Amino acid sequence: MTTTGVSIRRLRDHVGASVELAGWLQAKRSSGKIGFLQVRDGSGVVQAVASKKELPEADWAEVERATQESTVRLTGTVTADPRSPSGVEIQLASFRVEFLTQDFPITPKEHGTAFLMEKRHLWMRSSRQRAALRIRSEVEQGIHDFFHSHDYVRIDSPILTPAACEGTSTLFQTDYFGDSAFLSQSGQLYLEPAISAFGKVYCFGPTFRAEKSKTRRHLMEFWMVEPEVAFLEFEGLCALAEEFVSALVARVLDRCSEELKVLERDIAPLERVVGPFPRITYTEAIERLRAQGNPIEWGDDFGADEETLISEAFDRPVMITRYPAAFKAFYMQPAPEDPRLVLALDMIAPEGYGEIVGGSQRIHDHDLLLERIRAHDLPIEAFQWYLDVRKYGSCPHAGFGMGLERFVAWMGRLEHLRETIPYPRMLYKIYP
Amino acid sequence: MTTTGVSIRRLRDHVGASVELAGWLQAKRSSGKIGFLQVRDGSGVVQAVASKKELPEADWAEVERATQESTVRLTGTVTADPRSPSGVEIQLASFRVEFLTQDFPITPKEHGTAFLMEKRHLWMRSSRQRAALRIRSEVEQGIHDFFHSHDYVRIDSPILTPAACEGTSTLFQTDYFGDSAFLSQSGQLYLEPAISAFGKVYCFGPTFRAEKSKTRRHLMEFWMVEPEVAFLEFEGLCALAEEFVSALVARVLDRCSEELKVLERDIAPLERVVGPFPRITYTEAIERLRAQGNPIEWGDDFGADEETLISEAFDRPVMITRYPAAFKAFYMQPAPEDPRLVLALDMIAPEGYGEIVGGSQRIHDHDLLLERIRAHDLPIEAFQWYLDVRKYGSCPHAGFGMGLERFVAWMGRLEHLRETIPYPRMLYKIYP
Numbered sequence: 102m103t104t105t106g107v108s109i110r111r112l113r114d115h116v117g118a119s120v121e122l123a124g125w126l127q128a129k130r131s132s133g134k135i136g137f138l139q140v141r142d143g144s145g146v147v148q149a150v151a152s153k154k155e156l157p158e159a160d161w162a163e164v165e166r167a168t169q170e171s172t173v174r175l176t177g178t179v180t181a182d183p184r185s186p187s188g189v190e191i192q193l194a195s196f197r198v199e200f201l202t203q204d205f206p207i208t209p210k211e212h213g214t215a216f217l218m219e220k221r222h223l224w225m226r227s228s229r230q231r232a233a234l235r236i237r238s239e240v241e242q243g244i245h246d247f248f249h250s251h252d253y254v255r256i257d258s259p260i261l262t263p264a265a266c267e268g269t270s271t272l273f274q275t276d277y278f279g280d281s282a283f284l285s286q287s288g289q290l291y292l293e294p295a296i297s298a299f300g301k302v303y304c305f306g307p308t309f310r311a312e313k314s315k316t317r318r319h320l321m322e323f324w325m326v327e328p329e330v331a332f333l334e335f336e337g338l339c340a341l342a343e344e345f346v347s348a349l350v351a352r353v354l355d356r357c358s359e360e361l362k363v364l365e366r367d368i369a370p371l372e373r374v375v376g377p378f379p380r381i382t383y384t385e386a387i388e389r390l391r392a393q394g395n396p397i398e399w400g401d402d403f404g405a406d407e408e409t410l411i412s413e414a415f416d417r418p419v420m421i422t423r424y425p426a427a428f429k430a431f432y433m434q435p436a437p438e439d440p441r442l443v444l445a446l447d448m449i450a451p452e453g454y455g456e457i458v459g460g461s462q463r464i465h466d467h468d469l470l471l472e473r474i475r476a477h478d479l480p481i482e483a484f485q486w487y488l489d490v491r492k493y494g495s496c497p498h499a500g501f502g503m504g505l506e507r508f509v510a511w512m513g514r515l516e517h518l519r520e521t522i523p524y525p526r527m528l529y530k531i532y533p
Numbered sequence: 534m535t536t537t538g539v540s541i542r543r544l545r546d547h548v549g550a551s552v553e554l555a556g557w558l559q560a561k562r563s564s565g566k567i568g569f570l571q572v573r574d575g576s577g578v579v580q581a582v583a584s585k586k587e588l589p590e591a592d593w594a595e596v597e598r599a600t601q602e603s604t605v606r607l608t609g610t611v612t613a614d615p616r617s618p619s620g621v622e623i624q625l626a627s628f629r630v631e632f633l634t635q636d637f638p639i640t641p642k643e644h645g646t647a648f649l650m651e652k653r654h655l656w657m658r659s660s661r662q663r664a665a666l667r668i669r670s671e672v673e674q675g676i677h678d679f680f681h682s683h684d685y686v687r688i689d690s691p692i693l694t695p696a697a698c699e700g701t702s703t704l705f706q707t708d709y710f711g712d713s714a715f716l717s718q719s720g721q722l723y724l725e726p727a728i729s730a731f732g733k734v735y736c737f738g739p740t741f742r743a744e745k746s747k748t749r750r751h752l753m754e755f756w757m758v759e760p761e762v763a764f765l766e767f768e769g770l771c772a773l774a775e776e777f778v779s780a781l782v783a784r785v786l787d788r789c790s791e792e793l794k795v796l797e798r799d800i801a802p803l804e805r806v807v808g809p810f811p812r813i814t815y816t817e818a819i820e821r822l823r824a825q826g827n828p829i830e831w832g833d834d835f836g837a838d839e840e841t842l843i844s845e846a847f848d849r850p851v852m853i854t855r856y857p858a859a860f861k862a863f864y865m866q867p868a869p870e871d872p873r874l875v876l877a878l879d880m881i882a883p884e885g886y887g888e889i890v891g892g893s894q895r896i897h898d899h900d901l902l903l904e905r906i907r908a909h910d911l912p913i914e915a916f917q918w919y920l921d922v923r924k925y926g927s928c929p930h931a932g933f934g935m936g937l938e939r940f941v942a943w944m945g946r947l948e949h950l951r952e953t954i955p956y957p958r959m960l961y962k963i964y965p
Contacts, residue, residue, distance in 0.1 A: 108684060108732070123764050125729060125926045143732020143763060144684060170729075170926040200927045222726035222918045223925060231730050238687040245677050252540060252576060255670040259956040260692070260716075260739050261705070261754055263963045273693070275707045275716070277753075278745070278961050284692075284707070291956055294654035294965075297557060297602075298663050300540070300575020306739060307692050313710070321709075322693055331575060332555050486654045486965035493655060494557045494602040495632045524691040524723055529710050531695045533726075533918035 103176050110144035112189045115179045119194065122147075123174045125226070126167050128209070136164045140173060140191075145359075146228070148182075149175055149191040160196045169208070170226070172200035186359065221524060222533045232360035233520045236353060237509045243352040244305055244326050244505075247345060253328065254299040257306060258288025263483065273311045273321075284309035289500060290432075292329035293463065293490045296498055303328040315528045317517040318405070318455065320506060322526040329500035335434075335444040335462045338499040339420055342448055342458050343376045345503075346418060350374040353512045364513045370452055371512070373416050378448070380420045386411050402428045405455055412449045418457070421447045431473040434462040434497075446501065454511035460501025467491035535608050542576035544621045547611045551626065554579075555606045557658070558599050560641070568596045570625075572605060577791075578660070580614075581607055581623040592628045601640070602658070604632035618791065653956060654965045664792035665952045668785060669941045675784040676737055676758050676937075679777060685760065686731040689738060690720025695915065705743045705753075716741035721932060722864075724761035725895065725922050728930055735760040747960045749949040750837070750887065752938060754958040761932035767866075767876040767894045770931040771852055774880055774890050775808045777935075778850060782806040785944045796945045802884060803944070805848050810880070812852045818843050834860045837887055844881045850889070853879045863905040866894040866929075878933065886943035892933025899923035 103119040112120070124142035131137070136151035151164045167173060177191040206220055207227060217224045224230055248255070261275070261282045273284040288304035295302045305326045312319060328341065350371055353361070361368055381389070390397045390407055397407060403421075412419055423436050424445040433443035448458035464470045470491055474484050481488075509521040519525040524533065535551040544552070556574035563569070568583035583596045599605060609623040638652055639659060649656045656662055680687065693707070693714045705716040720736035727734045737758045744751060760773065782803055785793070793800055813821070822829050822839055829839060835853075844851055855868050856877040865875035880890035896902045902923055906916050913920075941953040951957040956965065 110684065123928070124732075143686075143728065143730060172926045172928045202925045205925050222723075222921060225727055225730040234688070234730075235686055237689075241687050242677055242681045245674055249674045252542065254575075254667055255673050256666070256955045257669075257739070257756060259754060259958060259963075261741075261958050261963060273707045273709075273714075275705045277705075277963055278743075280961075280963065282705075282963055291654075291965075295657060295955060296575065298575060298657040298666075300556075307689070309693075311710075322691060324689060489654060493634045493637050494604045496555070496604045523688045523727060526691060526693050529712075531691075531693060531709055531712065531714055533723075 108144035109140075109142045109147045109187065112145075112147060112179050112187065112191075116181050116189060117179065119176060119178050120191070121174070121176045122191075123172070123199070126169060126171045126173050127226075128169065129164075129167060131165070138164065138167070138173075138193075138196075140175065141226070145187055147187050147189060147191055148185055149177060149193050149196075151193045151196060156193060156196065160193070163197045164193075166201065167196075167198050168202050168205070170202040170205040171198050172202070173197065174199050186362070218519065218525070218530065219532070225523065228363050230520065232357075232363040233509065233513050233515060234523060235360050236357050236512050237505070237521055239356050240349055240353060240505065240509055240512065241305075241324075243349045247348050248301075248303045248328065251301070253301040253303050254295075256288075256292055256295045256299070256302040256304055258285065258291035258304045258327075260285050260307065260309075271310050271312050273309050286310060287325065287502060288327050289329065289502065290487050292327060292500065293487065293498065296329055296331040297490065297494050297496075300332075301328070301330045313528060317519075318507075320518050320522065320525055320527060323518070323522070324505040325502050326505065327500060327502040329498065331496050331498050333462075333499040334497050335422075335446070335499060338444075338460055338462060338501065339380065339422065339446055342420070342446060342460060342501050343378050346378075346448065346458065347374060347376050349508065350512070357512075361513070364515070366512075366514050370416070374418065374451075378418050378420050379415045380422060381411075382422050383424045383442070386421050389414065400425055400427065408449050408455045409453045412451050412453070415451065418448050418450050421449065430461070431477040431479065432461075432463050432470065434464050435469075444499075450507070450511045452511065452514065454507060457507050457511065458501050458503045460499065462497065462499040465491055465495045465497050467495065540576035541572075541574045541579045541619065544577075544579060544611050544619065544623075548613050548621060549611065551608060551610050552623070553606070553608045554623075555604070555631070558601060558603045558605050559658075560601065561596075561599060563597070570596065570599070570605075570628075572607065572623075573658070577619055579619050579621060579623055580617055581609060581625050581628075583625045583628060588625060588628065592625070595629045596625075598633065599628075599630050600634050600637070602634040602637040603630050604634070605629065606631050618794070650951065650957070650962065651964070657955065660795050662952065664789075664795040665941065665945050665947060666955060667792050668789050668944050669937065669953055671788050672781055672785060672937065672941055672944065673737075673756075675781050679780050680733075680735045680760065683733070685733040685735050686727070688720075688724055688727045688731070688734040688736055690717065690723035690736045690759075692717050692739065692741075703742050703744050705741050718742060719757065719934060720759050721761065721934065722919050724759060724932065725919065725930065728761055728763040729922065729926050729928075732764075733760070733762045745960060749951075750939075752950050752954065752957055752959060755950075755954065756937040757934050758937065759932060759934040761930065763928050763930050765894075765931040766929050767854075767878070767931060770876075770892055770894060770933065771812065771854065771878055774852070774878060774892060774933050775810050778810075778880065778890065779806060779808050781940065782944070789944075793945070796947070798944075798946050802848070806850065806883075810850050810852050811847045812854060813843075814854050815856045815874070818853050821846065832857055832859065840881050840887045841885045844883050844885070847883065850880050850882050853881065862893070863909040863911065864893075864895050864902065866896050866931075867901075876931075882939075882943045884943065884946065886939060889939050889943065890933050890935045892931065894929065894931040897923055897927045897929050899927065 127139040436442035444462040506521040559571040868874035876894040
């Protein structure tokens with residue numbers, strides 16, 4: 102009896118059985134008498150061994166006819182094979198081509214990135230791309246599981262928003278029945294009112310930045326997770342960020358070991374990502390940089406180079422706290438010991454992956470927030486509902502944001518964010 | 534010893550203990566000697582009983598001073614109370630107002646909907662709104678758990694897209710560095726290429742429809758879940774939709790019983806939502822309608838009235854299959870027995886909630902799809918990548934879409950979609 106509906110990922114549980122599979126031929130080697138077929142079904146890849154002697158003649162002809170990325174259907178016996186990454190291979194009993202593919206554009210030879218990006222919808226089938234996107238998918242489930250298991254309520258913040266949080270120069274704009282609307286850059290402002298209803302909330306969705314930049318760290322459309330918690334103060338925020346990042350890294354190590362192997366990711370640096378993470382203040386970070394000869398001055402923001410320099414001193418993510426208010430967002434709570442500082446937290450990933458988490462305790466005093474909105478020349482009327490959070494049942498609260506693509510890039514040690522998202526949106530690049 | 538960090542939702546596990554809570558005063562009754570305080574912490578609501586005799590004088594004064602939606606902190610002993618919805622109440626030992634709220638705009642009296650929508654950020658705190666949004670959050674986790682546990686890979690389809698699937702009149706448009714981009718109405722086209730990489734994929738994200746309609750069933754921004762599966766044919770698609778909807782309904786019954794009570798939702802109709810669901814063809818549905826005196830003719834699409842009429846004959850969701858190609862999407866696979874029909878599926882919810890699932894088997898023949906793209910006057914160049922799915926490793930495949938808000942409205946028997954999403958976007962309505 103032949104078992105149908107088994108996925109390649111689960112073939113290990115069927116050693117000795119006869120199975121039927123449908124999928125795509127990824128690669129083929131043949132000696133004239135024996136063929137080795139790499140067959141992918143989406144869940145994984147398995148080697149199927151075709152023997153001219155043992156296959157019906159018509160089936161062997163199909164083995165010879167099959168081309169890269171042809172759709173194939175086969176039956177065969179699962180045998181254990183410790184040398185194979187999947188742990189098994191299949192001895193073919195039957196084989197047929199269901200769809201003959203001609204001239205699949207992406208061959209084992211090297212292709213330029215521009216070409217691969219034009220063919221993103223086909224490039225996804227290659228093993229590195231599959232590994233990166235599977236890690237992404239697993240991290241996303243990890244995000245939801247983390248917050249759901251900690252009793253957070255998911256609050257989807259809107260994408261179409263009336264007011265800009267910080268200027269409109271990097272916003273995508275659209276007509277909204279005669280008004281202007283902007284694509285959201287953050288859900289935070291919309292989460293804050295929800296904490297008074299639900300205590301602990303989070304959002305996870307796409308965010309947008311119309312920045313005329315073309316670097317490996319820029320996407321116009323990216324996904325962000327943002328928790329926001331009532332009565333959470335700055336120490337608790339740092340602990341939450343540490344617990345969250347540690348849990349996600351552990352999940353990737355636990356569930357994506359095959360994908361990390363495909364990406365040739367050295368996992369030792371990831372295994373060190375357990376709390377407590379080192380914490381330094383902004384002021385200490387400035388002192389460290391200056392001691393290393395960097396010309397930065399107190400009051401300057403860090404660029405990518407400074408982030409890398411700081412993070413190199415540590416073997417796990419480093420949390421930098423208490424930044425100058427001057428270059429941080431208007432809603433951040435002043436530090437009690439020094440009003441020039443705010444209770445902001447940036448977490449810098451190791452291995453040069455830069456800022457992965459940015460958060461703060463928020464101002465919960467109505468009049469102070471109003472003063473800050475005025476000082477930043479923001480339109481008070483548009484922020485009236487946001488001020489209401491401080492008018493009706495105000496409480497200390499805090500939250501952070503983490504960009505999914507940066508986190509995934511770090512996990513896979515990927516060079517460019519474009520490999521961490523199925524359909525990257527970059528400067529002048531919106532196809533497919 | 535007083536336990537801190539306990540949520541009201543979990544107070545049942547602390548009967549007899551002394552606990553500390555922070556939250557908001559939702560309502561208060563007082564006899565002059567005894568006060569009954571409804572306190573909410575976001576996880577739930579508990580009644581705290583204040584006795585003038587037993588509280589310190591200053592604390593009793595705070596009880597008297599506390600107003601609706603003031604931020605409060607209290608300690609007290611948890612006692613079992615079978616009459617209370619939470620199963621417990623708290624005998625206060627201390628009480629203080631941390632933030633005194635003045636004139637919270639939403640009082641127990643009736644307010645008009647326009648007013649409540651203007652105050653959506655505060656309206657969320659009321660018990661019906663909290664119940665609806667908690668059901669939404671639980672359904673979302675249910676969606677992710679269903680697909681993750683069935684080995685699907687999540688593929689986030691892009692929001693910014695270059696080409697319109699079906700005309701541009703209902704699309705939000707934005708400038709993309711000199712080009713036009715449109716906000717996505719469906720992720721399906723982007724999922725189809727991914728099935729050849731991953732076999733089983735799904736997306737879940739916001740979708741947009743710029744329709745000048747102002748009905749209880751319209752939102753400009755809503756969330757949709759869409760699975761797409763390689764080698765899945767029409768029968769399998771119907772089974773998948775049935776399994777998915779049954780699993781989500783069971784999850785809501787299992788995990789949202791308190792919320793359903795708050796909404797006074799009769800759960801008997803939901804308990805009947807177990808497979809197999811009745812299936813009728815479009816042609817049978819037309820015959821049924823005509824037999825009931827409805828003037829519809831074969832070839833007409835169903836409106837909301839017809840959907841309700843059809844669904845009234847059944848006590849669970851009904852699946853209508855095999856529609857005329859003429860009014861369905863260009864990519865649907867023709868029925869083998871009659872080329873005028875396509876292998877399309879609509880699932881109609883009971884109780885008048887209309888279409889909740891729409892899906893189809895997709896055309897997998899390249900030349901037929903090309904012909905349909907031409908017949909629909911769609912720009913072939915913009916669909917070249919989509920045609921590629923049929924050029925390289927084509928296979929039969931199918932998928933469906935389900936709108937989250939409609940599903941949640943059905944679960945809660947809510948009148949209007951605006952109560953199923955934290956910040957509804959409607960005609961001329963984008964604030965807050």
